[in-house]
Amino acid sequence: MERIVLGYDGSAAAVAALKWTAERRGRSRAKVDVVNVISPMTRDRSLGIEQLADAETYLRERAPGMPVELHRLEGAMPDTLGGFARGVDLIVVGIDPGHLIRAAFAGLVPLELAMESTVPVCMVPAGWVETGGPVTVGVANDASSDSAVAFAARQARLMSTSVRLAHAWLMPTPAHYGSTALALAPDHELERHRVVLDDAMENLIEGHPSLAVDGELVRDSRAAALLKFAKTSSMLVIGTHHHGPLTGALLGSVAQEVLWRADCPVCVVPSDSRRAVLQ
Structure with missing residues (x-):
């Protein structure tokens, strides 16, 4: 229980x-x-x-x-x-x-x-x-959001709703070598981040074939990407691995900005949280 x-x-x-x-x-x-x-x-x-x-x-x-x-x-x-x-x-x-x-x-x-x-x-x-909307979860570039996605899937099943995976991306700052600035093409960055989102969707569908899953690729900050869907979501889910002060500060800034503006519950899920994502 x-x-x-x-x-x-x-x-x-x-x-x-x-x-x-x-x-x-x-x-x-x-x-x-x-x-x-x-x-x-x-x-x-x-x-x-x-x-x-x-x-x-x-x-x-x-x-x-x-x-x-x-x-x-x-x-x-x-x-x-x-x-x-x-x-x-x-x-x-x-x-x-x-x-x-x-x-x-x-x-x-x-x-x-x-x-x-x-x-x-x-x-x-x-x-x-309660809005009855999907559970929206932020998808990171690393494994820090894996438990959050699993948590979101469980909540969506309990609420008989779908999961919306939201992945945020921004163009990186050009790297300078001497007098030359090296910048990646937008199309290249877009494709790289699309792969991250597609992989997350594929893994979730494979583990939960009966669950409705949507993916959203948003060119904006992580907080803005989540807030874009706050009004139509049953909840927003944020993952973290709690490693180091910088990570904590970054998550804190994202979560605070979301908390100030979201009308739905906001759930923070640490990556080492296993019990809450069990079937």
Whole structure:
């Protein structure tokens, strides 16, 4: 049975995450651990208990008989939630994009959680509404998106929808040797990136022959390529291998830009996350 950890504090964003989890759980057998993290300085502890009870009632009404456990933890976010969720299949938290500057601050906690987690983290925006659109996943030039593609395929099957593979590309900066600048022809670069996308589509179709798969080659940044399809997607999926500070910073910049503007859930999937992509 799949195990999902839901971070819940009663906010509008948390309610959206709760609804998404209930919808997700209604399509597969899953145990949900609802976690309320409070600061050691918090004096009024009763509110957290009420919030957990409300979440439990909501989940049990929509999936009777499926296990739900409540947890109230003391500590700092996101370390406390991330520590509790080690080894689970999926972490779900809410985000409240709102105003750009407010989003930059509010998005730091879930984004930090996603950057450091060894399991997939799905961030659901406040006001989320299911669209029934495809699951859109970014395809990288390397293996860092392999687990993300597998994760996207599983989500698409659960939601009875398709997978959209999006691969972004840009012309590289010309290399200078002495007074000569060497630049690749656009057609050559386009074909090179088309091969990356075609290979990803072929591998996915081979592993999931009954799944509908589309491919989109976008000449733009990675964030822009994903955002192009945000309004018509059930979710956006980003893969990472978490190797080195530069990779983390790059993923962070992509994820932050997407989180600020996407109306659908955004899931970050580390390449070493195997449990969440099992059949």
